[in-house]
Amino acid sequence: MKKSVFSLAATAALTGAFATSVSAEEYTVDKGDTLWGISNDKNVTVDQLKKWNNLNSNLIVPNQKLTVTGNSESTVETSKTYTVKSGDTLYGISQKYNITVDQLMAWNNLSSTLIHPGDQFAVKAQAASAPAPEKAEAPAPAPEPAQEEAPAPEPEKKEAPEAEPVNTTTEAEQSSEQSSSNDVVKEFTAEATAYTANCTGCSGVTATGIDLNANPNQKVIAVDPDVIPLGSKVYVEGYGVAIAGDTGGAIDGNRIDVYMPNRQDALNFGRQEVTVKVLSE
Incomplete structure (x- = not known):
């Protein structure tokens, strides 16, 4: 300058x-x-x-x-x-x-x-x-450091398609749900408890003659026959398709008792409200 x-x-x-x-x-x-x-x-x-x-x-x-x-x-x-x-x-x-x-x-x-x-x-x-001899120029400022190039943007990641929900419904529940839209005779909410055949004084044979000790995997519920006829096929929410094959002194009105072969499972079931669907034969 x-x-x-x-x-x-x-x-x-x-x-x-x-x-x-x-x-x-x-x-x-x-x-x-x-x-x-x-x-x-x-x-x-x-x-x-x-x-x-x-x-x-x-x-x-x-x-x-x-x-x-x-x-x-x-x-x-x-x-x-x-x-x-x-x-x-x-x-x-x-x-x-x-x-x-x-x-x-x-x-x-x-x-x-x-x-x-x-x-x-x-x-x-x-x-x-009044001019005078030129003054020595000041040293040039140091060059600015080279700017680093910005890294190339990463390619946009495509979102993975959402996984389809896993169907955890049992085969018995699926079959009942598939038929429920056409074959439901009656549907209501019931208070449910659980019982087992392995108890003091229990014969293990239901009111309709089903031997639960001989058939521990059979799904059976105790019902009030005035609400659900004995022998009816019934879908119980959270339990599956069962036979209305037993009765009980405390089972009255919209009450059911679901059979479980394991006593601890029956205790864990406790008392809860469930949806009950009475299915046609």
Whole structure:
């Protein structure tokens, strides 16, 4: 980056400040005016306007009187050059001297807004006529590290088709369900308990003559014959297709007792409500 700078002699001759008399000027705010617009029109800064008018915010109203120049006998900065300090920017320097960034760049032959501490810039138009030897260019900034390419996106995984639900219904239940839509004579909800043939005083033979000890895998239920005729084929929810082949003193109305060969299974069954379907022969 090339910049026109000034020799020490020229700098000494051009840099300085002096006191001068400045006549205060007032401005009446119009509708739509802003401090920023007024500052640009009057070649002052917003901070100066706020300071001269004791403003705590940027809010102004129509017909408000604003002082747009400094007080009389104020000190006016007339420096012709400026030495860059750490943290300076072209914008900040331009605001300090009430000029534009474009003017700074034009007066100093700048092709970039990059500046360095120690650089000297002309901040008045007439000061740009004193050229000096070119200053050594600052070392080029280190190259930015190469950006790693983003990994290629993984191919979209197709969702596996949902597995069909496994049918855990027993063959007897399936056969009863298949026929239930056409062959159900009666359907109701019953209170169910379970019993076993292996008990004290039990013969193991049902009221219809089925020997449960000889046929432990036979599905038999005890029923109230007034509700379910003895010998009927019955589907019991959670038990399967059974024969209404037994009765019991406590089996009355919508009550059934399901036979189980294992005593512990009968105890585990407990008491529950089940759907009962009486099937045709």
